[in-house]
Amino acid sequence: MKILVSGSGGLLGGKFVDLIQANKISFVLYDRKHPSRLMNINFDTIIHFGGLTPQSVTQNGDNPTNQEIFEANVGGTKELLRVLTKKDGLKRFINIGSAAEYGHHEKIIRETTKENPQGIYGESKLKQSTLIKEFGQKNNIQIVNLRLFNILTKGRKDKNDRRTNKSITESLGNQFSSDYYNGVIEISNKQDVRDYLDEKDAREAVLSAAKGQIKENYSVINVCSGKETSLENLVELFGRILKKSYKIIEKNPNYSVSVGDNTKAKKVLGWKPKVNLEQSIRKIIYEKG
Numbered sequence: 226m227k228i229l230v231s232g233s234g235g236l237l238g239g240k241f242v243d244l245i246q247a248n249k250i251s252f253v254l255y256d257r258k259h260p261s262r263l264m265n266i267n268f269d270t271i272i273h274f275g276g277l278t279p280q281s282v283t284q285n286g287d288n289p290t291n292q293e294i295f296e297a298n299v300g301g302t303k304e305l306l307r308v309l310t311k312k313d314g315l316k317r318f319i320n321i322g323s324a325a326e327y328g329h330h331e332k333i334i335r336e337t338t339k340e341n342p343q344g345i346y347g348e349s350k351l352k353q354s355t356l357i358k359e360f361g362q363k364n365n366i367q368i369v370n371l372r373l374f375n376i377l378t379k380g381r382k383d384k385n386d387r388r389t390n391k392s393i394t395e396s397l398g399n400q401f402s403s404d405y406y407n408g409v410i411e412i413s414n415k416q417d418v419r420d421y422l423d424e425k426d427a428r429e430a431v432l433s434a435a436k437g438q439i440k441e442n443y444s445v446i447n448v449c450s451g452k453e454t455s456l457e458n459l460v461e462l463f464g465r466i467l468k469k470s471y472k473i474i475e476k477n478p479n480y481s482v483s484v485g486d487n488t489k490a491k492k493v494l495g496w497k498p499k500v501n502l503e504q505s506i507r508k509i510i511y512e513k514g
Contacts, residue, residue: 227267228435231255231305232274235281237321237376237424241274244428257301260308270435271309272319275301276353279346280392291345298349299356306360315366318357319434322372324420324449326351329481336372336445336489358443367442369434374449374485377505378424379512393456394509397463401471402510410464410471415457416480420449423500423508433494449485450498462506 228245232238233254245252253266257275276298277289289297309315325347327334342348354370361368377394393412400410430448457473464471491497500508 226250226270226435228252229255229263229266229268229271230274231257231271232276232321235274235276236378237373237427238272238274240378240424241272241428241431244432248432255305257304260304263308263312267314269314269316270319271315271317272321272431272435273302273305273357274321275305276350278323279344294345295349298346298353302353302356306356309360310364315364317367317369317435317439318361319369319371319431320354320357321431322354322370322445323347323350324372324374324447324483324485326354326372327483329483331482333484333486334447335486336447361443367439368444369439370443370445371431371434371448372445372485373427374420374422374447374483376424376427377421377502377509379509393459394506397460398510401463401467401469406469408470408472409474410460411474411476412456412460413477414475414480415455415460415473417456418453418480418482418484419456420452420484421454421459421502421505422448422450422498423505426450426498426500429499430490430494430496433496437494439493444493446490446493447485447487448490449487450502451485451487452502453482453484454502459506462503463510466503466507466510 228250230238230242230252233242253268256262277294279288279294281289283289283293324334326340326342327338328341328343328347330338340351342351358368427448460473
């Protein structure tokens, strides 16, 4: 197996490269500025991390606009597929999708749950998944669409010493650790519920998808903890670990729920999450970098 990794400059993609290097797996990085170079490289598996999220940080230090998100996720995928159409030897395409493709649901989200993305990010990721599915059907290539839920990690720093990710955990950590902390924590809504998964577990799931014996020509697999955590409980965990009292101020009167079922991932990938929520938060708070 030789893997082509797209999006290695991003948060999870970069950490996945660290993992396959540690496992001594042969790989090559996709250069989106010179896509035609793929014609001279042999590989049989691609893992597509490429794209932007609303929490990504662009070159100017800001979060991306809706147009930038759509162009990166849809336009970037189209360009990659255009080049791959001319390439022989590809057997498996692993797409890094998102729970945002489903939208918000009060009930547990399974792979059979109807997609109802809300917002440009979810819409762009669903379009990306659709393009890749069609590519696989047309070219007889196995497609594995991994839908990742809320990944817990500390953002990497770019060459300008800026974080490459502005997640809710980054926000909470920054608020609690600020020199100007006044006991107030601002969040969207205490009743927001999410399914949080440590980035190490997420990377292991992706690697399992690359190495595993998957029978379906096209499959959607949720990568998640299967456990629900309210934003209020997440704040409480930060406060307890840091031994700080706090008062919550909510900025949004509406709340949303997104919790996945990981039964299929356990069965098909032979994978299960190992890092619990508190362990993950402690890593984010105390790890250097």
